[in-house]
Amino acid sequence: MIIGIPRETKPFEFRVGIVPDGVEQLSAHGHQVLIEAGAGEGSGISDDEFSAAGARIVLEPADVFGRADMIVKVKEPQPQEYPLLRRGQIIYAIFHFAASEELTRAIVGSGVVAVAYETMHTPDGRHPLLTPMSEVAGKMAVQEGAKLLERTQKGRGVLLGGVPGVEPGEVMILGGGTVGANAAKMAAGLGARVTIFDINLERLRYLDDTMPRNVTTLFCNTHNLRLRIASADLLIGAVLVEGARAPVVVSEDMVRTMKRGAVIVDVAIDQGGCIATIHPTTHGEPTYVVHGVVHYGVTNIPGAVSRTSTYALANVTIAHAVLIADSGIERAVQKSPLVASGLNIYGGAITNRAVADTFGMEFADPSRLITTAAR
Secondary structure: OEEEEOOOOOOOOOOOOOOHHHHHHHHHOOOEEEEEOOOOHHHOOOHHHHHHHOOEEEOOHHHHHHHOOEEEOOOOOOHHHHHHOOOOOEEEEOOOHHHOHHHHHHHHHHOOEEEEHHHOOOOOOOOOOOHHHHHHHHHHHHHHHHHHOOHHHOOOOOOOOOEOOEOOOEEEEEOOOHHHHHHHHHHHHHOOEEEEEEOOHHHHHHHHHHOOOOEEEEEOOHHHHHHHHOOOOEEEEOOOOOOOOOOOOEOHHHHHOOOOOOEEEEHHHHHOOOEOOOOOEOOOOOEEEEOOEEEEOEOOHHHHHHHHHHHHHHHHHHHHHHHHHHHHHHHHHHHOHHHHHHEEEEOOEEOOHHHHHHHOOOEOOHHHHHHHHHO
8 A cells, every 4th residue: 555644734733644663664564655745844854764764755745645545644634635635545634523514524525534533442432542642732731821821921920830928820621531631730730729620420530539639620510610710710621522523611601700811721622612712723823812811722732742742643543554554444444443433434424423413414334334345
């Protein structure tokens, strides 16, 4: 199989879909790897390093998309890439379809096979391909939020950890999953007072047992949110519903009650956001102010620490890329429940029910499609 690695075109996206070790693994299995010139520069990986690992460097994205059987990316194809997609081509990447009907309809119309990192899950509900980026995003949510609380960034002028004689900042985290847990550890390490909200009591019990003493857990309901949100200096959205749009947990009326100069960082923006007043932003223009509250809605937070993120992501994606390349998508889906759970769109049909339901589109049973195609 020919595997193509294009340069990412999403604004301020500096990650790349593969590292030299991944090229070596695919090459050792007899596959050819095409990499667009300069694709690794943002992550500190030169064309020479990729060439030494066995990749062929090509100059234009059209060469990558035009020749590759499978495209390995970080972020979803951008509008300028839609015309380059070919029916039957495999696109292995982060998609977050529920956040964009335009993207969903474009990928359906292209006839490609979309395997999404973020929906690949194990029987016990873990998301191994999503986890490393969630870890990065959770830690960065606090890092960015702490910076935005500075008065020079339109924040309240609050140091999250405080100093002797001055109280620390208040951090509220909506969701106790991987993003929320990493955000809590980061904020607690700075010395902030941290509250994690979640609807899963077993998860809250676990977090209560394992988190530092300056972390409190609360059941997430409207009453508790209304009581506590007005005291937050930093509010972090970390709500995830696999494949579906994130539920709006904080209403605009709740945002109005927040302190002037407080900060919202909504990591759930990739799936539409869980704060009513949030909308997507970029690393170039990351914030805006609503009701006196600074909002940060960057949709590719880990892209700012691209080298760390690229290597962390490559650690978990390459094995499945090799399986798909070795077996073809139909056999790979049959062999691996993890790959099967990542199949969102197959030849013009939506095979992830949450995505189909989000836009009122038809759902196709992937097992029937794959069984027929594999014969």
